[in-house]
Amino acid sequence: MSEGAKREKDERPAKEVRQGGQERRQFRAIKGTRDILPPDTALWNWFEATAREVIEAYNFAEIRTPIFEETELFARAVGVETDVVNKEMYSFEVYESDELVERRYMVANWPWNFDQYDFFRQQIAPRFVETLKIAVDKGQIVRDAANLRIYEEIKTAMADLMDTGVQYGKNAFDRFQSAARALLIGESITLRPEATASVCRAYIEHGMQTRPGDQKLYYVGPMFRRERPQKGRYRQFYQIGAEVLGTSDAPAIDAELIEMLTVLIGRCKIEKWTLLINSIGCPDTPERKGCRPKYVELLRAELRKPEIFSKLGPDSQRRVETNPLRVMDSKLPEEQPVIEKLPKISEHLCAECREHYEKLKSELALRKVPFTESPRLVRGLDYYMRTTFEITSPVLGAQNALCGGGRYDGLVEMLGGPKGIKGIGFALGEDRFVDAIVEAKKIDATRAVDVFVAWMGEKAYPEAVRLARVLRDAGRAVELPAREMKFGKAFERADKIGARYVLILGDDEIASKRLTIKTLASGEQKQMGESELLDYVRH
RNA sequence: GUGAGCGUAGCUCAGCUGGUAGAGCAUCGGUCUGUGGCACCGAGGGUCGUGGGUUCAAAUCCCAUCGCUCACCCCA
Numbered sequence: 198m199s200e201g202a203k204r205e206k207d208e209r210p211a212k213e214v215r216q217g218g219q220e221r222r223q224f225r226a227i228k229g230t231r232d233i234l235p236p237d238t239a240l241w242n243w244f245e246a247t248a249r250e251v252i253e254a255y256n257f258a259e260i261r262t263p264i265f266e267e268t269e270l271f272a273r274a275v276g277v278e279t280d281v282v283n284k285e286m287y288s289f290e291v292y293e294s295d296e297l298v299e300r301r302y303m304v305a306n307w308p309w310n311f312d313q314y315d316f317f318r319q320q321i322a323p324r325f326v327e328t329l330k331i332a333v334d335k336g337q338i339v340r341d342a343a344n345l346r347i348y349e350e351i352k353t354a355m356a357d358l359m360d361t362g363v364q365y366g367k368n369a370f371d372r373f374q375s376a377a378r379a380l381l382i383g384e385s386i387t388l389r390p391e392a393t394a395s396v397c398r399a400y401i402e403h404g405m406q407t408r409p410g411d412q413k414l415y416y417v418g419p420m421f422r423r424e425r426p427q428k429g430r431y432r433q434f435y436q437i438g439a440e441v442l443g444t445s446d447a448p449a450i451d452a453e454l455i456e457m458l459t460v461l462i463g464r465c466k467i468e469k470w471t472l473l474i475n476s477i478g479c480p481d482t483p484e485r486k487g488c489r490p491k492y493v494e495l496l497r498a499e500l501r502k503p504e505i506f507s508k509l510g511p512d513s514q515r516r517v518e519t520n521p522l523r524v525m526d527s528k529l530p531e532e533q534p535v536i537e538k539l540p541k542i543s544e545h546l547c548a549e550c551r552e553h554y555e556k557l558k559s560e561l562a563l564r565k566v567p568f569t570e571s572p573r574l575v576r577g578l579d580y581y582m583r584t585t586f587e588i589t590s591p592v593l594g595a596q597n598a599l600c601g602g603g604r605y606d607g608l609v610e611m612l613g614g615p616k617g618i619k620g621i622g623f624a625l626g627e628d629r630f631v632d633a634i635v636e637a638k639k640i641d642a643t644r645a646v647d648v649f650v651a652w653m654g655e656k657a658y659p660e661a662v663r664l665a666r667v668l669r670d671a672g673r674a675v676e677l678p679a680r681e682m683k684f685g686k687a688f689e690r691a692d693k694i695g696a697r698y699v700l701i702l703g704d705d706e707i708a709s710k711r712l713t714i715k716t717l718a719s720g721e722q723k724q725m726g727e728s729e730l731l732d733y734v735r736h
Numbered sequence: 737g738u739g740a741g742c743g744u745a746g747c748u749c750a751g752c753u754g755g756u757a758g759a760g761c762a763u764c765g766g767u768c769u770g771u772g773g774c775a776c777c778g779a780g781g782g783u784c785g786u787g788g789g790u791u792c793a794a795a796u797c798c799c800a801u802c803g804c805u806c807a808c809c810c811c812a
Contacts, residue, residue, distance in 0.1 A: 225803085275812055284737090285810075391812050420812095425737085427806060512809070528808085578812065595807060624812090653769075688772035696772095703770060717772065 229424075229432025236643045240631055243642035244465065245417060248437050248625075251461045252415045255453065257439050260414040262395035268385040269341065273612065274394035276578055285423045287388040290381060293337045297382055300325040304377045309370060314363045322373060326355050332382070339381040350376040388421035393605070393622055394612070396440050401614035411443030411450070429596035429629045438602075438624035446606060446619040448553055451584045452560030454623055458588060458600055459566050465630065466639030467590065470599065473571040474561070474586045476554035477522075478546050480579050480607065488547035489582070495540055497521045508535045522575040541572035553583050580607045584621065592636040593629055600625030647673040648698045648734055649691035651684055657702040664700065664712075664727070671731050692717060698734050 226232060233241060249259075268288050275281050292298045304325045307317055332338050333348065354376060357369035389395055396414055399405075405412050417437045424430060439457075441450050455472065462470055478489035500506060500517045509517070509524070509532060516523045525536060546554060561568050574585050585603035593599070602623025609618040634640050648668055652661035658681070665677040676696060678687065684701070691699045701713040712730055715722040725733060 228803090271812085280810065281812065285812090393812075422812085424810070425808095426804095427808095430811090523810090576812085577810095581812095596811090598811095651771080683768070684770050685768050685772075690772085692772040699772080701770075705770075713770095715771075720772090722771085 227432070229426040231431065231433075237631075239644060240634065240640070240642040241627065243640065244627065244631060244634065245437070247464050248461055249415075249417070251457060251464060252437075252439055255413070255457045257413040257415040260396060260399060260416055261418075262389075262392060262399050262416065264419070265386045265388050266395055266398065268387040270394050270398055270612070271387050271390060274391075274397075274578075274580075274608065276580075281390075286390050287421045287423055288385055289387075290383050290385055292383040294328070294332045294335075294382065297325075297328045297332045297337070300328050301377050301380065301382065305374060307374070309367060311363055314366055314370070317370070318358045318366070322355060322358055325377065326351065329380075337383060339383070339385055341381075344381050347376050347380050351380070390420055390422045391624065392416050392418070392420065392436065392438055393440060393608070393624070396622075397442070397609050397612050397614065397620070400442050400618075401609060401612060405442070406444075406615050406618060411441050411445060413439065413441050415439035427596065428594035429626065429632060431628060435627035436624045437627060438622060440620060440622035442609065442618055442620045444617055444619065446553070446583075446604070446621075448556035448560050448584070451557050451586075451604065451621055452564055452566070454602065454621060455561065455568075455586055456564045456566050458623060458625070461625075462588065462599070465634045465637070467599075467630075467633045467637045469592060469637075470588050470590045470633075472566065472568045472586065472588050473574050474557070474568050474584070475571050475574040476543060476546060476550055476557070476583050477576055477581060477585050477603075478542055478550050479582045482607075487582075488545060488550055489542070492540070492542050492545040493521055495545065496524075499539060500524060505535055505539075508532065520577060523577065525573040525575055536573070543570070543572055550583055557584055576603055580605045580611055582606055586623075590629075590633050592633055596629070598626070599629055599633060643695075644674065646676050646691075646694055646696040648675045648700050649687070649694070649696035650675060650677045650700045650702065651682065651687035651691065652678070652702040653681055653684060653687075654704050654707070656704065656707045660707065661700075661702050664702070664730070667727075668700075668731070668734065673731075673734060700730075700734075 268286070271286060272282050300321075303321055307313075307321060310317075329338070329348070329351065338344060338348070351373065354369050354373035358366065358373060361369050396416065400412060400414075415438065418435065419433050420436050421433055423432055426432060439454065441454065455474075459472065478492060479487040481487045481490050497517060500509070500521055506514065506517065510527075510529050513524045513527050513529070513532060516527075524532075525539070527536065543554065558568070558570075568586075571587075574587055576585055581603050583604045583606075585601075587601035588599045589597045590599050591597065600623055602621065604619070604621040606619040608620055610616050648665075650661045650665050652658055661677060665675045668675045676691075676694065678690070682690065684703070688699060697717060699715045699717060701715065706713055709724075710726075711724045712727060713722060713724055714730070714733060723733070
């Protein structure tokens with residue numbers, strides 16, 4: 198046992214002693230989050246570097262957006278999809294008025310009590326309302342429709358409190374209290390669950406439509422979704438994505454984006470993958486009815502037919518009303534024959550969408566990108582249109598999508614941006630890519646230590662420090678032991694950490710002014726001058 | 737939100753029908769003050785996920801709880 202460890206043990210307090218009265222406890226990473234440790238981090242870095250290389254080769258430029266945004270941005274981008282917005286985003290309030298927060302806290306926790314009712318209605322409640330009014334004037338509360346309704350409710354409940362004696366006051370008290378609790382003070386902000394909305398927001402905010410040509414932007418970083426974790430699904434996960442924003446919706450853009458992804462997969466030497474493509478038509482616009490809503494109605498009518506409806510499981514039966522498109526990608530084996538016979542959207546596209554889809558396919562063929570048409574590949578959100586695609590890998594488990602994307606021509610305008618800006622993008626899951634790379638076993642990203650400096654003796658140490666610096670300045674990875682080690686120990690350590698060379702510095706080397714360097718793999722050992730050193734330890 | 741499986745050393749696991757906690761690997765030290773992989777010797781590291789119950793006695797049986805994993809739901 199090392200001296201350090203021994204000392205640490207002796208000084209460790211007995212189990213009963215709790216330092217500072219705190220419970221002794223194990224901290225662990227929050228559910229759905231994880232540490233990525235060496236040597237895995239080397240592979241992650243390799244992948245990110247490779248992805249940047251490929252994406253930049255297609256002339257995309259990096260954009261970095263904040264990790265949190267106004268909740269409203271994501272809520273609007275996702276639509277009114279209540280589950281996603283309410284349950285699966287990490288949202289929290291950021292207060293600007295401490296005083297209001299304190300008074301709200303008092304109101305919200307005030308117990309219903311006959312004896313104190315008058316004190317509540319004459320002192321506590323009015324102070325809260327007074328502070329609230331000031332905050333509203335200063336714009337310190339969230340000004341969305343729901344919140345303004347709550348504000349009105351507080352005011353009427355306050356009036357009722359004033360009118361009502363203790364006998365009948367319970368109702369007004371309850372309404373006042375629950376409205377106060379529901380009020381959103383300050384800003385509601387959300388950890389980004391995806392980056393497309395942020396990229397569009399930035400595009401709009403900085404007037405990027407005035408830059409020449411289509412904007413081709415990519416991003417790298419963590420996203421947050423509060424879903425139940427499973428294989429390939431984490432609450433903090435990492436995405437790399439790219440968006441093309443501009444006035445063109447040429448199918449060549451879609452095809453190039455997809456081609457780029459297949460190139461990246463090729464670089465990662467992932468062999469088992471399938472590209473699925475589909476067109477999901479277009480949504481309604483003020484000018485004309487889109488072909489998707491028409492198809493959705495047709496599909497729903499079909500699904501409602503008793504002979505079909507009765508063959509669906511409970512989940513799919515529910516989806517007939519909530520989200521009929523989702524019936525298409527049900528996984529239940531017994532539903533498959535029914536789904537096969539349902540009308541396909543590709544057969545119900547309008548002329549423009551059909552032409553776009555046909556061109557996409559010929560563009561992919563031109564680029565020699567193999568694809569599979571999948572009428573079952575759908576998207577839940579309204580602003581998605583036409584091209585959708587996904588690349589799946591069988592090695593990933595139930596969450597088998599490596600990456601996916603699609604066209605969203607209406608989104609920029611929906612977020613308050615200029616009219617006529619089209620968009621398409623993809624996002625890939627780094628966690629899953631890394632899994633697939635590991636599974637394919639073709640990439641080894643670990644970088645060995647180049648040189649281990651084995652030094653012994655007081656005279657050798659300054660030389661060791663100096664030479665380590667020389668090697669490091671030249672870009673070699675060098676391990677210089679902080680404490681003197683016997684040569685035997687030094688070699689053992691060098692071997693264990695995977696060093697390629699050992700630079701031996703002892704009394705002999707100092708005396709002869711020659712360096713001894715040993716190649717660990719071959720056991721070969723050579724003497725040389727310092728001038729030859731750098732050349733010899735190439736990595 | 738629902739369901740299933742699993743929790744014993746840093747890791748992989750053993751520990752039968754209750755009787756004082758083990759192996760391999762890893763780590764650290766020694767054999768070894770001029771040479772690593774091998775070998776041998778030794779050491780550290782567990783309130784058997786946590787709490788309760790049954791019992792003279794619980795890692796083992798019962799209950800609860802927490803955690804992990806996978807799948808369903810959802811999937812921007």
